[in-house]
Amino acid sequence: MSAPDQAPAGLSLRPMEVADLPRVARMEAELFGAEAWSRQTLSAELHAAARGDRRYIVVEPGEDGQEDGQQDGRGSRDGRDGFPLLGYAGLYHGDGLGDADLLTLATAPAARRQGLGRLMLAELVESARRAGCRAVLLEVRHSNTAARSLYLSQGFEPIGLRRRYYRAPVEDAVVMRLGLRASTGPVGAEAT
Numbered sequence: 001m002s003a004p005d006q007a008p009a010g011l012s013l014r015p016m017e018v019a020d021l022p023r024v025a026r027m028e029a030e031l032f033g034a035e036a037w038s039r040q041t042l043s044a045e046l047h048a049a050a051r052g053d054r055r056y057i058v059v060e061p062g063e064d065g066q067e068d069g070q071q072d073g074r075g076s077r078d079g080r081d082g083f084p085l086l087g088y089a090g091l092y093h094g095d096g097l098g099d100a101d102l103l104t105l106a107t108a109p110a111a112r113r114q115g116l117g118r119l120m121l122a123e124l125v126e127s128a129r130r131a132g133c134r135a136v137l138l139e140v141r142h143s144n145t146a147a148r149s150l151y152l153s154q155g156f157e158p159i160g161l162r163r164r165y166y167r168a169p170v171e172d173a174v175v176m177r178l179g180l181r182a183s184t185g186p187v188g189a190e191a192t
């Protein structure tokens with residue numbers, strides 16, 4: 001998997017902040033329905049991130065982007081609530097001695113197929129690599145072909161199936177893994 005790109009012109013990729021929570025919670029509810037994390041859960045995750053074992057990021061239009069809420073009275077940069085959120089993602093890396101876990105990844109429907117999912121994923125994989133993790137693991141709904149295609153395109157491999165892992169609706173999870181550490185064996189081989 002390649003190193004993360006710089007955010008393309010007109011986009012800002014930055015750490016998630018408390019001021020982002022209303023927008024993230026709204027998008028979470030729209031995209032994940034009954035399985036959405038509540039604002040309280042998101043807030044607890046953000047506080048956990050402050051301890052340094054996980055990282056949450058958001059992507060939004062840059063300061064010079066076209067979607068400036070102050071132009072049509074939707075809000076202010078300080079409140080952020082009226083500004084569009086294009087995507088968010090989170091990853092747990094712990095102390096770096098184990099595997100990282102992709103916790104969430106979402107792109108707003110109107111911003112899809114423009115590379116934002118790939119951008120956020122690359123950024124978080126790089127965090128896991130910097131932390132020293134051996135691999136990044138994730139679970140994804142079997143029917144989620146968009147996400148599975150994204151992960152496959154970035155080098156993740158399916159390594160298992162968790163039967164009836166999801167509840168609403170009930171569905172199996174595909175477990176995927178991306179190895180991060182170069183092996184001491186043949187050049188280019190990954191540790192298993």
Ligand SMILES: CC(C)(COP(=O)(O)OP(=O)(O)OC[C@H]1O[C@@H](n2cnc3c(N)ncnc32)[C@H](O)[C@@H]1OP(=O)(O)O)[C@@H](O)C(=O)NCCC(=O)NCCS
Nearest residue numbers: 105106107112113114115116117118140146147149150153
């Ligand atoms: C999965 C998701 C994050 C992808 O975000 P995205 O910003 O549209 O992804 P990208 O534009 O970076 O796509 C990168 C690659 O992933 C694959 N991909 C993405 N969406 C796809 C789709 N609908 N169908 C097939 N392949 C797709 C393609 O290989 C794509 O590369 P390409 O556009 O050059 O062909 C987005 O669809 C989403 O938010 N879905 C709802 C939430 C969700 O399911 N999150 C994942 C939970 S595990």
